[in-house]
Amino acid sequence: MQWLSERSLMAVPTVAGSDNQGTVAELVIFLIVLLLVATGVALLSRRLRIPYITGLVLAGLAITELLPGRIRLDSSLIFNLFLPILLFESAINTDISRLRSTFKPIALLAGVGFPLCAAITSVLLKLELGLDWVPALLVGVILSITDTALVIAVFKEVSVPHRLVTLVEGESLVNDDVALVLFSLILTANSTGSLTPLDVVQEFLFVIVGGVLVGLALGYLSIGLFSQADDPLSVILLTIAVALGAFQLGEFFHVSGVVAVVVAGLIVGNLGVSRSTSASTQVTLFSFWEFAGFGVNTFIFLLIGLEINLVTLWQTLPAVLLALIAYQVGRALTVYPLLDLVRFFDKPIPVKWRHVLFLGNIKGSLSTALALSLPANLPGRDKLVVIVLGIVLLSLVGQGVSLPGFIRRLKLDRHSESRQQIEELQAQLMTSKAAQDELESLLKSGVLPKSIYEEMRAAYQVRVAASERALREIYNQRPEDAAAESSDLLKLDAIRRQLLLAEKQVLNDALRRRILSEEVVQERIKTINEQLLSLEDD
Structure with a gap:
């Protein structure tokens, strides 16, 4: 993606309206203010029962005029730092086996549904707002992107089936890349004046396949290093290098850096860290990446709130509402029909899940970054940026606030008391066996003497035996009533x-x-x- 690689990599939030513009001291002060605001939002969002990310955007709006200068959100900061961190954090926590089980609906949504949604949205934008085709297509792509940060946060609060979580995460991982490729192709066609369908297919395949190859190469090369550097700090540094390096290598070779990061993250999470490092190292590593993802989301959504000008937004509110209707119609006309077709070649997707996928098409960081990266010579660029930022705000606030209650009303969580008991016993069994494995490793490395090892292992073995006995008793039960519930509980379909x-x-x-x-x-x-x-x- 040539357009992306030409952007400045020296991307930091810039401070306008100050005599010492961009000084380190000013930047540190602003970061301290943002951290304090984020802390307050975290406390208030729990009491008010609103999503943390929605609270961040609203807080950014509230403090904009209180700051001595104006922080501007640079799109290259998102592309080169924030986006790789978020993608890698999501990828290393994704189970490949579970991703494979939902591959067909994910491929259908991202490979067919996303371009179709972008096309429908673009046509409606041209009809509603009278945009030229190029601006309409670019904004159509931007508004078809789904951001899962808020949706996944809601899923942690309101339990839903694991397959639905994987479907949401998988679609976002894939459609981010499809969006970047389509965005790049539209800009290329606009600048060159011609782009044949064959050129589109070749460029698309080159970018995707090239990104996969870069991710595979970097991911597999890092596996050997994990076994040689089995201490938490070294492993963390290595994963940071892989995450940021995969994106930069992809952009250097003009292939998809997003695909490279995702593929490298899947390999590191499923083959590298899990097989080559100790349990304690894994706990430290995944805790770090959880914090990294949380921290990046905190700053990016606060900065989105700071970027939005309420006066300008009010003046363009009719256009924002029309654009919102356009992308919602595009989403509805793709999610419901396409996922209805899944029943012909894979396990059907329940209608309630489609409702979640429709309402959960919330806009966020990538939509904002692409809007800010629109070419300066694009007709009506400033108005388009305001429209996108306005939709990001309405999406995060409107859909974000209503989503938890909407999911609760759908009653997607079928966990009964019996299921809860089973999961608690499984958790005790899994943790006890993991501790025994770690004890075995400590014994072999000479950290523990054998006498202490045997004493501690025996204590864990008591817990293992108790858990196995309790689970066996539950599995052997055959309740006469609630046969469907019994089947759901006892088959252990996962x-x-x-x-x-x-x-x-x-x-x-x-x-x-x-x-x-x-x-x-x-x-x-x-x-x-x-x-x-x-x-x-x-």
Whole structure:
């Protein structure tokens, strides 16, 4: 994406209206103010029961005029620092096996649904606001992006099925990249004056495949380093280098830095850290990245609030509302019909889930960054930026505040007291076994003498035995009533799904190595797919 690589990498928030513009002291003062404001928002949002991110944007609006200078949000700051951190944090926490189980609906939403939504939104924007085609297409792409930061925060507050969480996260991971590629292609066509469909396909494939290759190379190269540097601080530094380096390498080779970061993060999280580092190192690492993601979201949404001018927004409010209607119509005309088609080739997506995906199409950091990066010579650029920022505000406040209550009314969480008991016992069993594994590692490394090791291991073994006995008693029960609930509780479909996916992986490996014939493998995979479709959504 040439347009992105040409932007300045020296991106920091700039302070206007001061004699000592951009000094370090002023920047530190502003950061301190933002940290204090964020702390206050965190406390108030819990009491007022509003999403933290929504509170940040509102706080940014409130303190804009109180600051001595004006902080400007630089789009290159988002692209080169904030976005890689957010993508990597999401990727390392994503289970590849669960992502594979929702790959088809994710591919349908991001690969077909996103361009379709952008096209519908662009047409409506041209009709409603009288925009030229290029501005309409650019804004259509910007408004079709979904930001999951607030939605995932709501999911932590209101429990929903794990497959729905994976669907939301997976769609966002993929459509971010599709959005950047489409945005770049539109700008290229506008600057060159011509771009054939073949050029579009070639550029799209080159950018995507190139990003995958860069991510794979950097991810697998880092795996060996994790085993050599098994201390928390070194591993954290390495993952930071991988996250930021993957994006910069992708941009250097003019391929997708977003795809490179996501692929590298998936490899690091599923193959590197989990297999090559100790449990204590993993806890420290994932805690760091949780804090990094939280901190980045804090600053970026505060800065979004500071960027919005309420007077200008009020003057363009009719255009903002028309644009909001346009992208909501585009989203509705893609989410509902496309996900209805999923039942023909994968496990059906419940209608209630489609409601969440529709209402959860909240705008955020990437939409803001793309709006701020619109070319200066684009007709009506300033008005377009105001429209996008206005929609970001309305989306974060309106949809953000209503989403928790909306999900509660849908009653997506089916956890009963029995299910809660099972999960508590599973948690005790998993933690006890993990502790035993760590004790084994400490014994082999010479940290623990054998006598202490045996004493501590025996204590954990008592917990393991108690958990296993209690779980066995629950599984052996056969209640006569509530058969559907019993089936949902006792089948442990999440574990069965993971085992079936492992079976498919083995069969595909055997086919690739010419151990089994294609006929046998395809027949067996067909049976496994039928079993996967019969599982309950967890």
